[in-house]
Amino acid sequence: MDLELKGKVVVVTGGGAGIGGAVSLGLAREGAIPAILGRSALKAEFESEIRATQPATIFAQVDVTDDDACREAVAQIATRAGGIHGLVNNAGTNDGVDLEAGTAAFMASVQSNLAHYYGMAHHCLPHLRASKGAIVNISSKTAVTGQGNTSGYVASKAAQLGLTREWAAALVGDGVRVNAVLPAEVMTPLYARWIESFDDPQAKLTEINRRIPLGRRMTTDREIADTVLFLLSTRSSHTTGQWIFPDGGYTHLDRLLG
Numbered sequence: 001m002d003l004e005l006k007g008k009v010v011v012v013t014g015g016g017a018g019i020g021g022a023v024s025l026g027l028a029r030e031g032a033i034p035a036i037l038g039r040s041a042l043k044a045e046f047e048s049e050i051r052a053t054q055p056a057t058i059f060a061q062v063d064v065t066d067d068d069a070c071r072e073a074v075a076q077i078a079t080r081a082g083g084i085h086g087l088v089n090n091a092g093t094n095d096g097v098d099l100e101a102g103t104a105a106f107m108a109s110v111q112s113n114l115a116h117y118y119g120m121a122h123h124c125l126p127h128l129r130a131s132k133g134a135i136v137n138i139s140s141k142t143a144v145t146g147q148g149n150t151s152g153y154v155a156s157k158a159a160q161l162g163l164t165r166e167w168a169a170a171l172v173g174d175g176v177r178v179n180a181v182l183p184a185e186v187m188t189p190l191y192a193r194w195i196e197s198f199d200d201p202q203a204k205l206t207e208i209n210r211r212i213p214l215g216r217r218m219t220t221d222r223e224i225a226d227t228v229l230f231l232l233s234t235r236s237s238h239t240t241g242q243w244i245f246p247d248g249g250y251t252h253l254d255r256l257l258g
């Protein structure tokens with residue numbers, strides 16, 4: 001299936017690693033032009049792979065919590081590439097700010113994980129209206145399940161779902177589609193480091209896999225990326241305001257199945 005993404009410019013926050021990196025590579029393979037915003041320089045191996053796949057890839061080293069820097073980066077991308085056709089809001093971290101952390105820490109977590117989703121959509125909006133583009137917000141299964149001991153992150157992820165519906169409603173007249181993707185258990189470098197923090201990492205991984213109904217395995221970052229690419233593409237031209245769960249049934253099916 002041709003996703004008709006060739007030549008389309010898509011901004012991806014946190015697009016240099018993990019799920020964001022998989023999205024950027026997927027876009028490059030489809031002939032789209034990833035415009036990656038990242039706090040750190042691209043790792044050499046990743047940069048070599050993505051530029052070999054799509055030489056027109058754009059990278060801006062930006063802390064997405066800096067709204068002025070985000071605005072300037074979006075303006076430069078639009079000027080350099082001649083427009084923006086999509087936005088993937090992805091950057092964020094499960095920072096473990098819980099009920100005991102206090103209000104200041106909670107608000108800092110929300111600022112870090114949520115505010116830039118709004119800011120990036122705001123800055124990209126004129127370009128997305130012009131291109132009748134699409135926004136995909138990367139949320140988390142924790143937005144609907146909770147996790148325990150991570151109030152700031154979960155509040156941010158739940159708010160992203162609300163904003164997905166709000167923006168879809170606000171932009172329906174402009175032909176701009178807005179959807180959310182909710183990963184559950186995905187083996188990213190960050191997740192791998194968390195697994196390694198246990199006394200018996202393999203036993204912990206086996207325990208997690210056992211709770212995923214479809215295939216008793218974790219979702220791959222490419223499976224998340226493929227879902228994102230579809231939602232960005234014109235092949236999903238009548239899909240907006242949706243929350244999509246590519247999670248092997250983890251969130252909604254009985255975990256004792258099979």
